[in-house]
Structures are given as structure tokens and as C-alpha cells.
Amino acid sequence: MAKVVMVGDLYVGKTSLINRFCKNVFDRDYKATIGVDFEIERFEILGIPFNLQIWDTAGQEKFKCIASAYYRGAQVIITAFDLGDLQTLEHTRHWLQDALKENEPDSCSVFLIGTKKDTLSEAECERTEQDALKYASEMNAEFWSVSAKTGEHVKDFFFRVAGLAFEQSMKKELEKSRHSTTQIGAGSLIQLEGNSPEKRENDFRPNINCC
Amino acid sequence: MAAENLNTEVAIETANKVIQNHTKLQEQNKFQEIKQLGDRPVAPEELSSHVTSDNKIVKSASESQIPKSSGEKHSLQRHQSVPQQTSAAVVNKLADQALMNTAGLSEREAFRLEKFKQLLAGPNTDLDELRKISWSGIPKPVRSITWKILSGYLPANVERREGTLKRKQKEYFAFIEQYYNSRNDETNQSTYRQIQIDIPRMSPETLILQPVVTEIFERILFIWAIRHPASGYVQGINDLVTPFFVVFISDYVAEEEEVENVDVSSLPEEVLRNIEADSYWCMSKLLDGIQDNYTFAQPGIQMKVKMLEELVSRIDEHVHRHLHQYEVEYLQFAFRWMNNLLMREVPLRCTIRLWDTYQSEPEGFSHFHLYVCAAFLVRWRKEILEEKDFHGLLILLQNLPTAHWGNEDISVLLAEAYRLKFAFADAPNHYKK
Numbered sequence: 226m227a228k229v230v231m232v233g234d235l236y237v238g239k240t241s242l243i244n245r246f247c248k249n250v251f252d253r254d255y256k257a258t259i260g261v262d263f264e265i266e267r268f269e270i271l272g273i274p275f276n277l278q279i280w281d282t283a284g285q286e287k288f289k290c291i292a293s294a295y296y297r298g299a300q301v302i303i304t305a306f307d308l309g310d311l312q313t314l315e316h317t318r319h320w321l322q323d324a325l326k327e328n329e330p331d332s333c334s335v336f337l338i339g340t341k342k343d344t345l346s347e348a349e350c351e352r353t354e355q356d357a358l359k360y361a362s363e364m365n366a367e368f369w370s371v372s373a374k375t376g377e378h379v380k381d382f383f384f385r386v387a388g389l390a391f392e393q394s395m396k397k398e399l400e401k402s403r404h405s406t407t408q409i410g411a412g413s414l415i416q417l418e419g420n421s422p423e424k425r426e427n428d429f430r431p432n433i434n435c436c
Numbered sequence: 437m438a439a440e441n442l443n444t445e446v447a448i449e450t451a452n453k454v455i456q457n458h459t460k461l462q463e464q465n466k467f468q469e470i471k472q473l474g475d476r477p478v479a480p481e482e483l484s485s486h487v488t489s490d491n492k493i494v495k496s497a498s499e500s501q502i503p504k505s506s507g508e509k510h511s512l513q514r515h516q517s518v519p520q521q522t523s524a525a526v527v528n529k530l531a532d533q534a535l536m537n538t539a540g541l542s543e544r545e546a547f548r549l550e551k552f553k554q555l556l557a558g559p560n561t562d563l564d565e566l567r568k569i570s571w572s573g574i575p576k577p578v579r580s581i582t583w584k585i586l587s588g589y590l591p592a593n594v595e596r597r598e599g600t601l602k603r604k605q606k607e608y609f610a611f612i613e614q615y616y617n618s619r620n621d622e623t624n625q626s627t628y629r630q631i632q633i634d635i636p637r638m639s640p641e642t643l644i645l646q647p648v649v650t651e652i653f654e655r656i657l658f659i660w661a662i663r664h665p666a667s668g669y670v671q672g673i674n675d676l677v678t679p680f681f682v683v684f685i686s687d688y689v690a691e692e693e694e695v696e697n698v699d700v701s702s703l704p705e706e707v708l709r710n711i712e713a714d715s716y717w718c719m720s721k722l723l724d725g726i727q728d729n730y731t732f733a734q735p736g737i738q739m740k741v742k743m744l745e746e747l748v749s750r751i752d753e754h755v756h757r758h759l760h761q762y763e764v765e766y767l768q769f770a771f772r773w774m775n776n777l778l779m780r781e782v783p784l785r786c787t788i789r790l791w792d793t794y795q796s797e798p799e800g801f802s803h804f805h806l807y808v809c810a811a812f813l814v815r816w817r818k819e820i821l822e823e824k825d826f827h828g829l830l831i832l833l834q835n836l837p838t839a840h841w842g843n844e845d846i847s848v849l850l851a852e853a854y855r856l857k858f859a860f861a862d863a864p865n866h867y868k869k
């Protein structure tokens with residue numbers, strides 16, 4: 226099981242994206258999310274059942290105090306923005322910072338996701354994607370652009386999230402078993418931290434799905 | 437103190453009425469259920485359980501509508517040899533009872549309406565009496581005026597009402613003059629933009645999406661936000677306008693017509709201005725009582741969610757422990773219950789009925805609501821205890837099946853909330869005496 230937290234400005238389409246994936250439906254006017262909504266999606270990876278627990282947080286700034294309580298223990302952070310609204314892209318930095326603050330350093334995979342792809346022309350989309358890629362590399366995030374309305378890339382995206390989260394969980398399990406056979410103490414802790422930058426590079430293979 | 441005693445009486449009366457009506461409703465439901473079973477033979481066990489459960493007290497009507505589990509289906513199949521006449525006889529009997537109860541009810545309703553009219557006619561409306569009679573629901577034809585009086589918007593004195601309305605309407609439209617042009621200023625544009633985004637995604641869609649209605653909501657919410665900078669606009673506040681707007685507009689809609697289908701632009705401009713101003717003021721009055729729900733970090737909500745947890749731990753330890761065992765936190769589901777006053781959890785018609793009582797309770801929206809939430813949670817105890825993991829519990833609690841709820845369900849809920857309030861909070865004070 227992995228905990229996925231979705232953050233981003235209001236009305237960028239967080240709920241729409243989740244509902245497209247989990248229920249395969251689209252409605253232009255989902256009610257504003259109050260506090261947090263919750264969904265679960267069940268996968269089977271390599272024959273092993275694996276669940277994504279998806280926390281759909283409210284986008285209004287005013288709910289941040291409450292929403293931050295849900296950020297804890299996330300394996301995946303998805304920061305969403307509206308491809309047609311560059312301001313929402315700028316804000317993804319803050320959203321990510323807030324979400325990372327509540328978690329152990331280097332414990333989360335990060336995705337940057339541009340939504341409402343169907344509302345833009347190909348040229349417009351490409352321009353925004355250039356900007357988004359810069360943000361993504363700065364955030365150490367993998368970038369995707371999707372449309373909940375048409376469903377474009379939505380499934381692939383969540384499969385990728387699930388795959389990466391699964392891989393992470395397996396690694397963690399392996400590490401745990403490795404550490405349990407060796408001595409537990411300050412030495413292993415330092416070792417763990419030393420390992421992490423390298424590990425992160427391996428984890429975030431850029432896999433960019435463009436228009 | 438006196439008011440509380442009065443309310444006790446009312447609550448008991450309501451509870452009795454509720455139970456009566458409820459039994460009737462259940463019978464109707466069963467009647468339909470049995471009808472739906474159609475030619476299918478029915479097990480005698482099943483029928484007898486229907487009949488006996490009618491004599492029991494508050495068991496929710498909705499339970500009978502929950503889809504049958506496969507287990508039940510199997511038990512039906514096992515009894516396929518039972519002759520069909522049994523079911524026909526029961527159906528006839530239930531149908532007769534249902535008819536009789538409906539006739540009795542409408543007579544009682546007519547009597548209540550008359551009483552409301554007498555009270556409202558003045559010259560001075562007895563507010564205690566009005567609260568007392570409103571607690572168990574306000575008849576539709578007098579709801580609008582009663583809400584305006586109970587919320588403190590209109591005075592008890594009949595002669596002063598007309599003048600007050602005129603003055604307040606003038607005051608509201610002066611605000612519009614003063615502030616509304618600033619909606620696109622740099623400091624205000626994010627507030628205005630949020631309001632503009634939220635309104636089209638409210639319900640009932642057919643009403644809200646009419647341009648004239650959208651504009652009314654935009655103005656009401658923007659003016660309120662500007663005049664209350666400590667909280668500003670918080671999502672959820674928008675929902676709180678709807679019941680007032682819908683109730684006030686029904687004064688101008690034929691009784692059999694659904695408010696949702698009204699072409700609002702066909703109403704005279706003067707009428708619309710009045711409805712807009714009245715909605716603004718009544719919503720403001722409501723929000724005055726729960727402002728700390730929407731100030732920075734929403735302390736009112738955080739406190740109430742804690743109180744809810746504490747209350748539930750005392751009234752139903754089993755449910756409380758179950759939630760705790762699967763690591764469900766109250767904030768995860770009850771935040772919205774507080775932020776939107778349960779409006780996201782029940783249909784609009786139920787919210788309106790709920791507010792009849794909230795407005796006749798002292799501190800209805802800020803205090804009594806907590807007991808209603810507790811009663812609401814425990815109402816689903818069976819479903820909650822059946823869920824054996826975190827996911828199942830959270831999905832259930834965020835999507836409680838209330839779509840078919842009506843006045844009766846709310847009345848049951850309110851009677852239970854009243855009982856809880858009396859038993860778990862007010863009782864210690866009585867003992868001190």
C-alpha cells in the first residue's frame with residue numbers, strides 16, 4: 226500500500242483527475258473539495274496486490290492548515306497545475322514545499338502534473354511544457370501532462386505512479402531486511418543518508434509523455 | 437431555563453410524532469418493497485419480520501431500502517414453495533394503514549399551519565412560542581417569514597416589519613454601491629475569482645446556473661467576504677446562502693412547482709432585489725454565530741471536531757473504538773460536516789428542515805449542530821461496524837447514502853440529537869440543582 230497526496234491550486238482539476246482514473250467519469254463541475262477527499266485504487270503488480278490510497282486535498286489556501294495534517298507519511302506527492310494558467314504552475318513550488326515539510330527527507334516521489342490539456346492548442350501546450358520541465362527538474366519531479374476530460378495519459382500516469390510507489394516499497398522492504406541482519410545504530414543511519422542522493426537519481430527516471 | 441423546558445416538551449412530542457410517521461413511512465416502504473417483489477414468492481420469515489419491525493421504535497427507514505445482501509437472496513430462494521396469498525393479504529393491510537395515516541397527518545398539518553398564522557399575525561409575535569412550534573418543522577407557506585423572524589432579521593412587532601425590510605434592503609444595496617466595483621482590484625480579485633469559480637459548481641444546478649441567480653450569489657458572497665476580513669471567503673460559505681435563497685424564492689412560486697425549475701428572470705426586479713438582500717442578511721446572521729469556523733486555521737471547526745470525538749466516545753464507545761482501531765480520525769470525515777453544516781451530506785430539502793430546528797434552538801448552528809453530527813454518525817453504527825478496514829470506513833463516511841432522505845429521517849435525527857444534548861451535556865447542570 227502506498228499513500229499518494231494530491232496538492233495544487235483550487236480548480237486545477239485534482240478531483241476530476243482522480244475521478245477519471247478511479248471511476249472513469251468526467252464532470253465539468255465537481256463541487257469544491259472541502260478539507261480532503263479519499264479514494265482507493267487496487268492494483269496487481271507482478272502478481273502482488275498493491276493499493277494506492279489517494280488523498281485529494283482542497284485547493285483553497287484557507288484550508289492549508291487542515292490539509293497539512295494529511296500530508297504525513299506520503300510516498301508520492303502529486304503537485305497539479307492547470308496548463309492554461311501559469312500562475313498555478315508557479316504555486317506548485319509552495320505546495321510541494323508544504324507537503325515535503327511534513328515528511329522525512331527523500332522519502333517521497335514527486336510528480337508535477339499539468340491538467341486540462343484538451344483546452345490548449347498543441348503549440349500553447351508545448352510552450353507551457355517547456356516551462357513545466359524546468360520546474361520539474363528543479364523539484365526533482367517527473368512531469369506529465371494530461372486531460373481528465375478526454376482521459377489522455379491519465380491511466381498511464383497513475384500506472385506510472387503505482388509502479389514507482391511499488392518499486393519504492395520493495396526497496397524499503399529490502400533495506401529493512403538488510404538492516405535487520407546488520408547492526409542497527411548510528412553507523413547505518415549515516416550510511417542511509419549517504420545513499421539517498423544516488424538512490425534518488427535512480428528513482429526518478431525521466432519519462433516524459435508529451436503532446 | 438424556561439425555554440429549555442418548553443423544548444423538552446416539544447422534543448418529546450416531536451419524537452412521538454416522528455415515531456408515528458416513521459412507522460407509516462416504513463409501512464409504505466415495505467408496501468413498495470413487497471410490491472416490487474412482484475410475483476416472486478415470499479418467505480414467511482421475511483414477512484413476519486417486516487410486520488414485527490413496524491412496532492419497534494426508530495429504526496431507520498433507509499435500512500429497508502438498502503440493497504439486499506446476497507445472503508438474504510439465498511434465504512429467499514430456499515423458501516420458494518410458500519404460497520403467494522400470504523403476501524397479497526399483507527400488502528392490502530399495509531396499504532390501508534398507510535392511507536389512513538396520510539389523511540390524519542394532513543389534518544394535523546392544517547392545524548399547525550393555522551397556529552403559525554395566528555402567531556405571525558401579531559401584533560407582537562411571541563418568539564418563545566414561535567420557536568417552540570418551529571422546532572418540529574415549519575410549514576412551507578410560512579417558512580420564509582418565520583425564518584426571517586427567528587434569525588433576528590425581522591422584529592416581533594408586525595408593524596415594524598415592513599419598515600425594517602425596506603431599511604435593510606437599502607443598506608445592502610448601499611454596500612453594493614460602495615464595494616462591488618472593487619471586485620477586480622488587486623487586493624480583491626483573488627476573492628472574487630474564487631467565488632466565481634465556486635458558484636457554478638454548486639447545486640441545485642438548474643437554479644444556480646441561471647445567470648441572474650449566479651450574479652446574485654456573486655454579489656452576496658463578495659460583499660460578505662469584503663465586510664468580514666477576519667475570515668474572508670472560505671469554500672463552504674457559498675453553500676450557506678442556498679437554503680435562504682431557495683426558501684425566500686418559494687414565496688413567489690406556486691406550491692406544486694419545484695423551486696429548482698423556476699425561471700428566476702421571470703420574477704419582477706423588485707422581488708429579486710428583496711430576495712437578494714434578505715438572503716444576505718439572514719446568511720450574515722447565521723455566520724455571525726459561527727465565525728470562528730472560518731477564521732485563520734478554522735479554530736471553531738477544530739474544537740468542534742474534538743468535541744464530537746469526545747461526545748461519541750461517551751455515547752457509543754463501540755463505534756468510537758472501532759474508528760480508533762482502524763485509525764480513522766474524526767477530522768478526516770467530520771471536517772466537512774462542520775465546515776458545510778452537513779449540507780454536503782444530506783439533500784437540500786433535508787438541510788432546510790434541519791434549519792427550521794437550528795433557528796429555533798438557542799445556538800442551533802454553533803452548538804446544537806454538534807449533537808446532530810453525533811446522532812448522524814451513530815445513525816450509521818451498523819454500517820460502520822461492518823467495515824473492517826480504514827479504506828472501507830473512510831469511503832463510507834465520506835459518501836453516506838442519504839440521497840433518498842426526507843423530513844422523517846431528519847426528524848428522527850433531531851429527536852436523537854435533542855436526547856443526546858439533554859442526556860450528555862445539560863444533565864450535569866440539573867444535578868447540581
